[in-house]
Amino acid sequence: MTTRIVELRRGILKKNDELAAGLRQRFQAAGVLVLNLVSSPGTGKTAFLERTLTALREKGVRAAALVGDLETDNDARRLASAGVPVRQINTHGECHLDAETIGKHLDEWREVDLSALDLLFIENVGNLVCPSSYDLGESIRVVLLSVTEGEDKPLKYPGMFNSADAAVITKIDLAEPCEFKHELAIKNIHEIRPGIRIFETSAKTGVGIDAWLDYLAEQKRS
Amino acid sequence: MHELSIATSIVEAVTETAAAYPGAHVKEVRLRLGALASVVEDSLRFCWDLAIEDTPLAGAALTVVTLPVVVHCDACNADSELDGVQSFRCSRCGELASDLRQGRELEIESIEIEEPESAVEQPAQEK
Numbered sequence: 340m341t342t343r344i345v346e347l348r349r350g351i352l353k354k355n356d357e358l359a360a361g362l363r364q365r366f367q368a369a370g371v372l373v374l375n376l377v378s379s380p381g382t383g384k385t386a387f388l389e390r391t392l393t394a395l396r397e398k399g400v401r402a403a404a405l406v407g408d409l410e411t412d413n414d415a416r417r418l419a420s421a422g423v424p425v426r427q428i429n430t431h432g433e434c435h436l437d438a439e440t441i442g443k444h445l446d447e448w449r450e451v452d453l454s455a456l457d458l459l460f461i462e463n464v465g466n467l468v469c470p471s472s473y474d475l476g477e478s479i480r481v482v483l484l485s486v487t488e489g490e491d492k493p494l495k496y497p498g499m500f501n502s503a504d505a506a507v508i509t510k511i512d513l514a515e516p517c518e519f520k521h522e523l524a525i526k527n528i529h530e531i532r533p534g535i536r537i538f539e540t541s542a543k544t545g546v547g548i549d550a551w552l553d554y555l556a557e558q559k560r561s
Numbered sequence: 562m563h564e565l566s567i568a569t570s571i572v573e574a575v576t577e578t579a580a581a582y583p584g585a586h587v588k589e590v591r592l593r594l595g596a597l598a599s600v601v602e603d604s605l606r607f608c609w610d611l612a613i614e615d616t617p618l619a620g621a622a623l624t625v626v627t628l629p630v631v632v633h634c635d636a637c638n639a640d641s642e643l644d645g646v647q648s649f650r651c652s653r654c655g656e657l658a659s660d661l662r663q664g665r666e667l668e669i670e671s672i673e674i675e676e677p678e679s680a681v682e683q684p685a686q687e688k
Contacts, residue, residue, distance in 0.1 A: 340675050340676065340677060340678065341675070341676055341678060342588065342673055342674065342675045342676075343673070343674055343676065344671050344672070344673050345578060345582075345671060345672050345673075345674060346670070346671045347574070347575075347578055347669045347670065347671055347672060348668065348669075348670060348671075349574055349668065349669050350667060350668055350669075351567055351570050351571055351574065351592070351667045351668060351669055352567075352570060352667055353574065354570070354573075433563075433566070434563055435563055468563075468599050469563035469599065471597075471599045472563070472567075472598065472599050472600070472667060494647055497597060497646040497647065498597045498598065498599035498646070499599070501597055501646075501649070501661065501664075502597075502665075529657065530647070530648050530649065530650075530657070531646075531647075531648075531649060532649070532659065533649055533657035533658060533659040534657070534659050535659075
């Protein structure tokens with residue numbers, strides 16, 4: 340017997356990365372801006388998205404959403420009230436969405452033509468660890484954290500916060516009772532992801548939503 | 562807890578590579594994991610034996626090299642290795658640095674395989 344070293348130098352998630360690159364080309368060709376929303380469970384991704392989708396529809400922006408959860412179609416049913424196409428993805432145990440799943444659902448989603456959309460939101464499974472490694476072909480990764488979670492969340496989950504392109508602080512209407520320290524939260528986000536855009540929002544009162552919509556319009560144009 | 566998916570992806574990739582060496586046995590798999598890769602080494606090791614069972618990797622050892630985060634500092638115009646992942650500041654001047662140069666690696670560096678003598682001689686004869 341003889342031993343030898345074989346160099347691979349290959350990404351463990353190469354297959355996902357290749358599929359994501361294919362999706363990215365597909366999104367670009369269709370002219371749709373895709374956002375991947377990530378957060379812990381309970382941050383308020385769905386409420387934030389519901390508010391966003393409703394506001395976009397009122398402005399005549401064509402948006403749709405894919406929403407990931409382990410089980411149930413509760414989120415898709417909630418989001419359907421925004422009056423835009425929504426499709427639920429159940430991962431049945433998987434803690435993240437991957438590019439293969441997104442591709443499969445887009446293929447099966449007959450009522451949606453990507454080229455007829457301005458924006459596509461992908462609400463990831465609530466998890467601040469695993470989704471950070473899986474590229475979904477998105478242009479913008481948005482990390483959300485709520486005022487109830489503590490200002491040090493970015494320091495606890497640097498892998499995710501560092502991979503994000505924009506950050507949204509949710510439930511700002513609860514900031515006072517939670518004694519939320521804005522400056523500290525913003526400092527912590529910037530410590531992990533210097534220069535990232537941060538939006539402080541409330542899906543309940545609508546605070547900060549206009550600034551967020553302006554950002555979407557600006558990103559769509561660029 | 563996506564380490565089992567990660568372990569399964571490693572097994573698929575290594576099986577593909579090892580297929581080019583008939584009769585070979587995989588002794589070791591070497592990984593390069595960045596400090597921001599979001600993979601817990603202990604969890605990966607916990608899944609490893611389960612993932613390699615009944616595959617060409619059965620019995621293979623797992624070696625993990627962890628890579629620190631390296632950022633490029635515009636102020637110093639130089640790369641800077643960080644001590645941890647709690648602050649993305651240049652270790653020289655202390656300025657925030659957003660340009661990540663290393664730290665997200667999730668990579669199979671190499672494998673060590675053991676081949677029967679006959680298999681090793683064959684390529685030599687072809688020459």
